[in-house]
Amino acid sequence: MSRSAPMFVAILFVSALTRVAVAADEAKTIATHDRWVTSVAHSSDGAIIATAGGQSLQYRPGDVLLWDAKSGNLIAALEGHTSNVWSVAFSPDGQTLVSSGYDGKVIVWSVAEKKSTATLEKHKGWCRSVAFHPGGKQFATAGEDGTAVIWDLEGPKEAKELKAHEAAIYQVAFSADGNTLATASTDKTVKLWDWQSGKENAKLEGNEDAVWCVAFGGNLIATGGADRKLRLFEPNGKLLATLPGHTDWISGVTFSPDAKTIATSSLDRSIRTWNVEQAIAAAPAVQQAAAKVKESKDQLQQAEDTIADSEPKIEPAKQKADILAAVVQSRVAAEVLAQSQEVAEKYKGNGFVKVDVEGAKKAADEAAAASAEKAKALEADKEFTELVKKLNGGSSADATKEKDAAVKAAADLEAGLSKAQQTKDSATKALADSSAALKDLSSKQSTPLDGFKSTVWTVSFSPDGKRLAAGSHKALRVWDLSTPQELFPHVEKAEATGE
Numbered sequence: 001m002s003r004s005a006p007m008f009v010a011i012l013f014v015s016a017l018t019r020v021a022v023a024a025d026e027a028k029t030i031a032t033h034d035r036w037v038t039s040v041a042h043s044s045d046g047a048i049i050a051t052a053g054g055q056s057l058q059y060r061p062g063d064v065l066l067w068d069a070k071s072g073n074l075i076a077a078l079e080g081h082t083s084n085v086w087s088v089a090f091s092p093d094g095q096t097l098v099s100s101g102y103d104g105k106v107i108v109w110s111v112a113e114k115k116s117t118a119t120l121e122k123h124k125g126w127c128r129s130v131a132f133h134p135g136g137k138q139f140a141t142a143g144e145d146g147t148a149v150i151w152d153l154e155g156p157k158e159a160k161e162l163k164a165h166e167a168a169i170y171q172v173a174f175s176a177d178g179n180t181l182a183t184a185s186t187d188k189t190v191k192l193w194d195w196q197s198g199k200e201n202a203k204l205e206g207n208e209d210a211v212w213c214v215a216f217g218g219n220l221i222a223t224g225g226a227d228r229k230l231r232l233f234e235p236n237g238k239l240l241a242t243l244p245g246h247t248d249w250i251s252g253v254t255f256s257p258d259a260k261t262i263a264t265s266s267l268d269r270s271i272r273t274w275n276v277e278q279a280i281a282a283a284p285a286v287q288q289a290a291a292k293v294k295e296s297k298d299q300l301q302q303a304e305d306t307i308a309d310s311e312p313k314i315e316p317a318k319q320k321a322d323i324l325a326a327v328v329q330s331r332v333a334a335e336v337l338a339q340s341q342e343v344a345e346k347y348k349g350n351g352f353v354k355v356d357v358e359g360a361k362k363a364a365d366e367a368a369a370a371s372a373e374k375a376k377a378l379e380a381d382k383e384f385t386e387l388v389k390k391l392n393g394g395s396s397a398d399a400t401k402e403k404d405a406a407v408k409a410a411a412d413l414e415a416g417l418s419k420a421q422q423t424k425d426s427a428t429k430a431l432a433d434s435s436a437a438l439k440d441l442s443s444k445q446s447t448p449l450d451g452f453k454s455t456v457w458t459v460s461f462s463p464d465g466k467r468l469a470a471g472s473h474k475a476l477r478v479w480d481l482s483t484p485q486e487l488f489p490h491v492e493k494a495e496a497t498g499e
Contacts, residue, residue, distance in 0.1 A: 030072040030476050030488040035063060037471025039087045040460040043094040048075065048111070049460075049469055050097055051476055052085035064088060064099045064109070069462070072478070072488040076114040080107045087129045087171075092136040096153065100127035106141050108156055118156050122149050129171040134178045140195070142169035148183050150195050162198055164191055170212045170225075180235070182221065186210035190223050192235065202237040215262075217255025220276070222262055224250030230264055232280060241283035244290060245272055245442040252458040256465040263468055265459040270450035271470045273481075279445045286445070289438040296431035303427055306420035310413050317410035319377050320384060324403035326371040327388060331396035333367035336360050368392075449479060 036053035043050070049069050054062035062085035064078040083102040090097055090111075097109040104127050106120040120141075127143035133150075138159060142148040146167055150160040167187035174181055181195040190204035190211055209226035220240070221233045226249045232241040248268035255262055255276075262274040340360040347353035375388050391399045454473030461468055467487070469478045475490040 028074045030067055030478060031491045033065075033074075033476050034474050034490075034492075036084060036457070036473055037476045038084065038457040040458045040469045040471045040476070041088045041090050041097075042069070042460055042462045042467075042469070043090045043111070044092055044463055045094055046462045046464055046467070048090075048094070049476075049478070050088045050090060051471055052088040052099055052101070053471065054081075054084035056084065059083070062101050062103075064097070064107075066097075066111070066114070067476070069467070069478075078107075078109055078114060078116070080116050080119065081105055086127070089130045089132045089139065091132050091139075091153065092134060098130045098132070098139050098141075100130045100141055100143070102126050104143070106130065106151075108153075120151065120156065122158065123147065126168075128169065131172045131174055133174050134176060140172045140174065140181055142172045142183060144168035146185070148172055148181065148193075148195075150181070160195055160198065162193055162195065164193070165189075167210075170210070171214050173214050173216055175216045175235075176218075180216075182214045182216065184211040184214040184223060184225070190214050190221070190233075192221075192237075202235065204231075204233045204237050204239075206231060206239045206242070212249060212251055213253040215253045215255050217262065217276070218259035220255075220259065222253045222255065224253045224264055228266075230262065230274065230279075232276070232283075241280050241286070242290070243274065243279055243283070243286060243442070243445055244438060245274075245446045246270070251456065254459055254461055256461045257463060258465060261461075261465075263459045263461065263470075264446075265456040265470055267455045269452040269454060269456060269472075270448045271452075271456055271459050271468075272446040272448050273468070274446045282441060282445055286438070286441050289434060289441050292434035293431065293438050296427050296434050300424060300427035300431055303420045303424035307417060307424065310417040310420065314410065314413045314417065316378065316381075317406065317413050321403060321406040321410050323371070323374045323378065323384075323388065324391070324399060324406050326367070326374045327391050328396055328399045328403050330364070330367040330371040330392065331394070331399045333360070333364040335396055337364040449484065452477070 035055055037051045039052035041050045047069055049067040051065045054060060062081035062083055064085055066075040068075055081101040081103055085099050085101040088097060088099045095111055097111050098106065100106045104121060104123050104125055106127055107116050108118040110117050123143045124145040125143060127141055130139060130141045132139045137153055138150050139153060140148055140150045146165040146169060148162040148164045148169060149158060152159045164183040165185040165187050167185050169183050169185050171184045172181060181193045182190055184190045188207045188209060188211060191200055192202040194201055204221065204223060207223060207225055207227055211223050211225040213224050215222045221235060223231045228246045228248060228250060230243040230250060231239060233239055246266040246268050248266050250264050250266050252265035253262060260276055262276055263271060265271045337360040340355050340357045344355040344357050378384050391402060452472045456470055456472045458471045466481055467478060468481055477490060478487045480487055
């Protein structure tokens with residue numbers, strides 16, 4: 001590399017930062033913002049919405065943006081992360097914001113001064129989540145290293161480290177009383193910790209895939225993740241409800257301030273709101289419908305497996321029966337020839353006894369040739385070829401026994417295939433009916449807010465519960481839930497015309 005290369009790289013880096021600043025400045029309103037929004041948080045008074053995101057996962061600097069919740073205008077763009085920002089959280093008093101990102105950094109910001117006051121680099125790799133303690137004196141962070149760290153805001157300095165999971169942690173959350181920290185992991189579990197002592201109090205199990213998100217609400221805990229289902233637990237770990245509804249991974253979950261409503265975001269390009277009381281009441285019916293769906297799927301899969309296994313075997317089984325039938329004919333003809341030769345020898349010279357030995361020999365030769373020709377079709381089957389060879393040297397009775405067994409085997413395969421096809425048809429119909437019933441039940445438990453054109457990463461209620469904000473791959477959207485009406489409808493960026 002030449003001497004000018006480092007300078008060139010530096011210029012490129014500065015240029016990149018300048019473009020980020022300009023891009024943030026161009027997106028002066030929520031309506032025109034068109035970059036990743038992977039996390040949303042409201043200040044305690046509801047006046048400010050903070051978003052985290054960026055333009056790409058790791059190759060461009062990330063965004064931490066502050067928006068005026070009333071006007072939708074951009075207040076400030078906070079720079080410091082070198083790649084996509086994945087989580088933001090306000091302190092309870094609204095004076096501090098903490099962000100974490102793909103670059104592994106945790107940055108503490110002064111909201112009033114719009115600048116960073118500390119950068120923490122404890123985690124190894126992606127730092128996926130940050131959450132404030134309700135008391136406001138601590139906050140927690142976690143990431144792909146499976147470690148959760150609790151920090152004292154004053155300093156800030158590390159207060160506690162929990163080796164929580166062997167797999168990545170996607171989200172952390174504090175209970176309302178601040179005594180419990182939840183860690184949601186790709187190991188399919190959520191663990192509940194007495195974070196001050198470091199003791200694990202409970203493990204929430206039942207998720208069928210990676211858990212992406214967790215939230216506390218009243219005396220409930222909600223989880224969501226890659227298995228596409230919202231689950232509600234008691235703090236002791238008891239599963240209360242498993243609620244389908246989304247058609248792709250659930251990326252975010254949050255309770256309304258009164259804990260009566262849950263909002264979820266998903267990779268299926270929608271968010272949903274759930275009435276908690278109705279969802280729990282309907283859980284048994286939903287579970288029954290889900291069980292019928294599973295039963296139908298299992299029956300369908302078994303039928304398809306049987307069909308897939310049987311179909312390729314039927315033709316060879318028929319060929320074996322046909323070949324063995326020819327072997328039987330050959331052995332019968334050979335036995336007739338032998339008998340003819342014996343009779344001819346016994347009554348040789350007796351003009352009254354005439355035996356057509358030549359005719360019997362011709363018939364035996366023709367039968368043997370026909371048998372050998374048919375056997376060529378399965379000559380690659382060494383085991384069967386050896387059987388045919390053995391039978392060709394034995395009796396017609398032995399050959400008939402093997403032929404009858406082969407005929408039965410072919411018939412059994414055809415009968416099994418026919419039964420499997422009937423089962424497949426009935427299971428297909430049962431699956432369609434049970435899926436429709438489950439979809440109908442699910443639709444009654446939640447209300448979708450869709451219209452997103454890409455993945456929805458995050459969702460957040462305002463402190464008064466009257467607004468709901470969601471971030472997607474290309475937009476920040478905010479609804480007034482009393483209507484519901486979108487407050488700052490997204491304006492698509494105009495395509496360049498080249499003029």
